[in-house]
Amino acid sequence: MKHNPSTQQSTQKPNSFFNGKNPFVRYPNKASARGAPVQVPHGLASRDQASPSFPGGDSVQAPRVPASRDQASLSSAQRDTTAHSPKPMPAVQAHASPSSPRATVNQDGILKFLLDMKYARKSQLLKRFGDNDQTRSEIGQLLRAGFIKSKDRDLTARSLLIPTLEGYKHLQTGAKGMLLAEPVKRIFDPMVRHDLILGDIRLRFEELNFIKKWNSEEMLKVVPGFAKLMRDLPDAMCERNDGNSYFLELEISPKNRKVYEDRVEEYKAILEMDEIKAQGINGVIFLCTDPKVLETLKSVTPKNTKAFSVLPITRYLKDFILEEVGV
Structure with missing residues (x-):
């Protein structure tokens, strides 16, 4: 979640997102090409999960890295x-x-x-x-x-x-x-660290075969339905191997509690829309680099629901390249 002043109206005119078809190109699973057995879990994660897993509660073993x-x-x-x-x-x-x-x-x-x-x-x-x-x-x-x-x-x-x-x-x-x-058209220095960590998340999710497709915020900008639907676009929309999708938000710095409360309320309304349900989007995941942000988000998201997950980023990127981006 962030305010990105670079958001602009797209000049492309693709078919509307909400026509029962998703116009994005699907990416085949990398792991399948590697021949690595990977378990694909179902459902979004609960907020209190302790073991490293893909949102859904089931543990996932990383595929073997080929020579x-x-x-x-x-x-x-x-x-x-x-x-x-x-x-x-x-x-x-x-x-x-x-x-x-x-x-x-x-x-x-x-x-x-x-x-x-x-x-x-x-x-x-x-x-x-x-x-x-x-x-x-x-x-x-x-x-x-x-x-x-x-x-x-x-x-x-x-x-x-x-x-x-x-x-x-x-x-x-x-x-x-x-x-x-x-x-x-312009790079905003305060956003660079956020965007690079987001790139690492995509690389790790693809490596572990967690997702079959990643639609970035930049891709969502060229889909008119999304640009009009949401005040602030999510950092990404990810599709899992079972066809279900979820919004992804990366939080790297503390904000006022009211900002998080408003964002959660907005997502509650969005997830109830028929157009969103028709696309198989059934939840939102917040990944946090700051422990204080993690606790604040946990306190403002609904309890006893699979639609919202709040997780520390170290669950997925602990051994990745965090030293490069300064997490």
Whole structure:
């Protein structure tokens, strides 16, 4: 939950979200490609869970990490070709740019991920697309083509990589009919830490096969139904393997108690809407980095319900890259 002044009206005109079909492209499960057995729990978490688990109460064992990321990682085309609606959306296709060498499918996947998440560190891209020379080379090619940018002349693991308007147009050309998040026009420094932690959450949830699809706030902005429905869009909307979805809010700094009370009341009303129920959205999860925020949210969310979960972020990211973002 946050106030993001970068929110703007989208120039895209996709089908309305509330037409009984979800226009987003579905991502196949990474774990299935790795051959790792993963138990998928059902239902949202109770507030008093003690053992690390995906929201739903059932413990989930992380899949085995394969010896080679190259062999295990899915290509961008594999992630983006399964449609969520009955009529499949076309996948992002590689095509030649007048100002750059021919783009690869994996480069397009990197571009789409950056658009979805607004930006990411180089280390996050390597975690998702493979920590190898090929991925590093493709990042370099995207930089030289002007499809992404960074303020760092010499890239490090912590370098922030940002998609450009040229990169967005490149994907638009090869992905007609598919929704694409639009590039941010300005980066707000107070939001960077929040957004990078959110990227880590997505990477961990995908690694553990907790979700089949992640719709970021930037993606929700281009869906007119959502933009009109909510005063502040959630940080993400995640779909689980059983088809149920939930809103995700990341809290990294304390706010006035009244802010949390108002947000919870808003979610209560939203979750009762027929349009939301028709999309299988049946709850909201608050992930907190601050123990005080955790306790405040627990005190204002309804008790004895599976619709609201308040969890410490260390449940999922304790061994991830928290030292990089300063949690």
